Amino acid sequence: MEWYAKWIKPQTETGDICPLFQKSFFLKKPVKAAALYITALGTYEAELNKTRIGDFILAPGWTSYQKRLQYQAYDVTNLVKENNQLSVTVGKGWYRSPMPGWSRSSVQEELKKSPAGLLAQLEITYEDGSTEYMATDETWTFTDSPVRFSEIYDGEIFDASLAYGCAPGCSSTQGHGSGRPVCEFEGPSHTLIPQQGEEIREQERLSPIGIFTTPKGETVVDFGQDITGYVEISLTAKAGEKVALSHAEVLDKEGCFYTENYRSAKAQYLYICRDGQQSYKPKLTFFGFRYVRIDQYPGGPCAAKPENFTAVVIHSAMxxxxxxxxxxxxxxxxxxxxxxxxxxxxxxxxxxxxxxxxxxxxxxxxxxxxxxxxxxxxxxxxxxxxxxxxxxxxxxxxxxxxxxxxxxxxxxxxxxxxxxxxxxxxxxxxxxxxxxxxxxxxxxxxxxxxxxxxxxxxxxxxxxxxxxxxxxxxxxxxxxxxxxxxxxxxxxxxxxxxxxxxxxxxxxxxxxxxxxxxxxxxxxxxxxxxxxxxxxxxxxxxxxxxxxxxxxxxxxxxxxxxxxxxxxxxxxxxxxxxxxxxxxxxxxxxxxxxxxxxxxxxxxxxxxxxxxxxxxxxxxxxxxxxxxxxxxxxxxxxxxxxxxxxxxxxxxxGGIQRLAAFPGYEKVSIAPIPDKRLDWLSVSLDTRHGKITSSWKKAGDVWRYEITTPVDAVVMIAGKEREVGKGTHLFYSKIETI
The missing domain is CATH 1.50.10.10 (Glycosyltransferase)
Structure with missing residues (x-):
């Protein structure tokens, strides 16, 4: 990868506000392909023409930043137009957030001093075979984004009245305002590596199993499952009204909201509404939670309904x-x-x-x-x-x-x-x-x-x-x-x-x-x-x-x-x-x-x-x-x-065991051990060589075993060993012998 881009940062400090970097450009010729290469000192979210680029949440991920910093490549061919605007919001993420529980970490204290840096390069290949680059440099601008605060441990504040698309129906949540100058700086170009790990992505969406009032009078949403991710809110509101949420894993003995085990992590987010119907989910942070306390809501916390909330589960895309x-x-x-x-x-x-x-x-x-x-x-x-x-x-x-x-x-x-x-x-x-x-x-x-x-x-x-x-x-x-x-x-x-x-x-x-x-x-x-x-x-x-x-x-x-x-x-x-x-x-x-x-x-x-x-x-x-x-x-x-x-x-x-001499389940040992306190049990593994299943169940006074293997296997049933080939095999043994 040859980089023409320069590391850029806001020319003036933005404090807790996440900067929004922008570049407008015009394409005069038909485009054959377009690819964006990008990374940041923090977490970023990029948009091209008000459409989010890629599915990677919390990009560029978490690595040993002083030695390795991943960059991502996105195919954006379908997003480019004649007139274009590329926008990138950069939050603190793992790179620059404080570690409240480990404040003595000199490594993190040093990383915190880093600027909100961005490195991006849009490579345009035209149908005539020529290539053009839109790379970060001093011609870019920045403005204050609607993300007024974002850290890994404490959460996020978002002001929707500052976002694009104040009219209902627009999906973009980037900011607007007159651009201010950026400056180039010597960022960590020598540590750049292409994306190596799995991308973090949104995986599942959970609806609440209910909203209830605690003995303390708190309004709490229960999603029924302890997850990692964030809550998407959807509501109709007036400009300036607020939705404030706190997160927790469990309730205390009395059934009240409990956050003491979060220690100093605030784990909160605040959404400041615009007029009309709107939806929002945090952009640059995440939480671990089952319960959400509604601290503020238009019309009061009791006005909230289950349909106003959806829990979004995130994890690496395995x-x-x-x-x-x-x-x-x-x-x-x-x-x-x-x-x-x-x-x-x-x-x-x-x-x-x-x-x-x-x-x-x-x-x-x-x-x-x-x-x-x-x-x-x-x-x-x-x-x-x-x-x-x-x-x-x-x-x-x-x-x-x-x-x-x-x-x-x-x-x-x-x-x-x-x-x-x-x-x-x-x-x-x-x-x-x-x-x-x-x-x-x-x-x-x-x-x-x-x-x-x-x-x-x-x-x-x-x-x-x-x-x-x-x-x-x-x-x-x-x-x-x-x-x-x-x-x-x-x-x-x-x-x-x-x-x-x-x-x-x-x-x-x-x-x-x-x-x-x-x-x-x-x-x-x-x-x-x-x-x-x-x-x-x-x-x-x-x-x-x-x-x-x-x-x-x-x-x-x-x-x-x-x-x-x-x-x-x-x-x-x-x-x-x-x-x-x-x-x-x-x-x-x-x-x-x-x-x-x-x-x-x-x-x-x-x-x-x-x-x-x-x-x-x-x-x-x-x-x-x-x-x-x-x-x-x-x-x-x-x-x-x-x-x-x-x-x-x-x-x-279940009995499915790897053999050191045959790594990757190239050949396996299958030696299930049943127990009379269970009526049946089944396990399956999808390996590099195919899916292996092993199950057993009571059948009168015998155990019935069913084993399916895509490779040769050594099967051990009730102390008797036998070699089997690919396919499904049935075995029996007396229950008394186990």
Whole structure:
């Protein structure tokens, strides 16, 4: 891509008002094709002749801006006319918004100082073969847009009386007014890259399930689902009347609007009306919410009707690939919550939550969920872009940050979080079989191992340092967010696991892995010497799951005993929870794994479902049995990490398992494990090689299995293994034998 455009910015400061850049031009010859190449320091929305360009919401997306800034290309052939006006509104977006929850981030503080910059180039190809460019330079102008305020965390203010199309029926919401001069500046041209990730787009539209008045007299709209996106309003009003909305995920114990868990994120928007019938939805920001409080409305909040509001769901444009259904409605709702949790947090970056003053790409959450994510959706392109940012942000010493983009770069790396550098590329390779992607991330993986090796106080273990431990473990000491599992134990276990993954990746790529084989042998030996006993559920899980125990079966037996001793309850956090069901079922405790999955009282996956959850919670008891909240400090109700349980549902309950020797489901193992507490269960995965389905159901005194595979498969039913080819196959086994 050859750029003729120059970075431009307003010649005078606009404060909170989003600038609207404009260029008018006249075309004298017939046009064959027209393409717009564009990016900005912030989020932008572009119009050509009062028609929005493209479907990308929050363009140019979120990358490690100091190293990588995406630009987009749009075919606008059908939009050009003889007389034309190109208009672009630029908001702060992720680039320049403050991070209220992490104000100590020097990276974001530096980005905030950037101007509202625009780089755009319209390439016109005429039918006679000639080419002309309309590129940003000092001939452009700007004016104050109707977007009077827009930030990622606090929301947006829009004044419709300042927009084009004050007459009813006009779709444009750009501003107007006399143009003021812009100036060129040295923007980040050296960091430009073409669009790499999936575009964020509007995906679904939800109507309210009702409007009600709370005990405090608040008028609240309930959309019935915790989502990520914004509300579109449609009403008839007079100029100057206002619609003000606040967003929330849950109601409090008394049924009143609750926003304390948003912390300092205001999450509001204000719309100032023009005369007549009108519709509006935020342009340059987004919210996480189920409920909307109507703070102002023409005629008063009580005058609002359900038909005045529509919730617009946004997320990265991934294709759904995984499905599940069974005879248990609560389990079906849990799976639905997993899907919604992924949609709500896959907005260009795999964020922890979409609502509060955080919304960061936490690496720990990403690595525990990536296997599930790649079953639910085709997430290869999504993760490829994010891992490229991880590689760009990796320190010279191999450090990988807690979040990517790494806005918290001053903080030391943590085990299980930084280990995303090894886990995520490998999981992506297994899911899609893309050897080139694995090769592109191999340096990232190796450098992470080097970081651990050079930042430990004990050779062949990872001791010392600052870690998140088994974050939010239920066995945490009073006053701590960390579980009771020893941090050196977790760090050393993941040191071994990540080294093993580098070995496996090296084998695939034909690399010399002798160094890592030797290192791995030393780590396992040192681990077994340093940690001969296991004190928590998570310690048993890691020792068995990562193959570090001298006797993995004994470690799994101890785990099963611990689960039973505390009343069939898990006590794990972010580190242990994703592996607990796998560890139990792998070592002969599938019935106990099902007991944990199907448990309805606290703590369990189904407990939030019984409390009305429509997404996965950050805490098992975000809403406690007595109706009170766990806390206001850190209590997201859309936190996808524990949704990793869906991986076990697909691969153990449904039995569809990837084989490392056949990545991308080129050949599969299908070994479903039914449970008598369910009458039937069905899973399906749409893979690179076709759709795989696996189902089982009770049929009298036998289980009836139906398996459809587009590839050769190894099927294991009731301990009997057989090779099958493509097609649909039926099997039976006595219920008593399972």
């Amino acid at each position: 294709r759904r690939t995984g499905y599940f259904n069974c005879s248990n409605p609560l389990l079906n709702q849990l799976f639905d919550n997993v899907i919604w949790g992924q949609k709500g947090n896959f907005v260009d970056v795999p964020t922890d939550c979409p609502q509060r003053d955080e919304r960061l790409g936490w690496t720990g959450d990403a690595q525990v969920f990536i296997r599930t994510a790649c079953m639910n959706y085709d997430a290869e392109k999504f993760y490829t872009k994010w891992l490229s940012d991880m590689a760009a942000d990796q320190g010279e010493d191999g450090r990988v940050g807690h979040v990517i983009p790494d806005l918290l770069s001053e903080e030391p790396a943590s085990s299980a979080w930084g280990d995303a550098a090894a886990i995520c590329p490998w999981e992506l390779y297994l899911a899609y079989g893309n050897k080139e992607l694995l090769s592109s991330q191999f340096t990232l993986m190796k450098k992470w191992i080097s970081y651990i090796s050079s930042h430990t106080t004990t050779p062949y273990l990872w001791t010392g340092g600052t870690h998140y431990g088994d974050w939010l473990g239920l066995d945490a000491p009073v006053g701590s967010y960390k579980g009771s599992t020893r941090e050196d134990f977790i760090a050393s276990a993941f040191y071994a696991y990540s080294t093993w993954l580098v070995m496996e990746a090296g084998k695939v790529l034909g690399e010399d892995i002798t160094e890592y084989e030797t290192l791995y042998t030393e780590i396992v030996s040192a681990f077994r010497t340093a940690f001969p006993e296991y004190k928590t559920q998570t310690e048993c899980i890691l020792a068995a799951r990562f193959g570090l125990a001298k006797d993995c079966q004994a470690a799994a037996d101890q785990l099963a005993a611990m689960v039973k001793e505390c009343g069939i309850r898990l006590q794990t956090g972010f580190v242990g929870t994703p592996y607990i069901l796998h560890t139990l079922s792998e070592y002969g405790y599938s019935h106990l794994a099902y007991s944990l999955l199907l448990k309805e009282d606290y703590p369990s996956w189904l407990y939030p479902v019984t409390k009305g959850a429509t997404t996965i919670w950050e805490h098992w008891d975000g809403i406690m049995p007595d109706g009170n909240f766990w806390s206001a400090d850190m209590n997201s109700f859309n936190h996808y990490a524990y949704g990793s349980v869906a991986d076990w549902i697909y691969s153990v309950a």
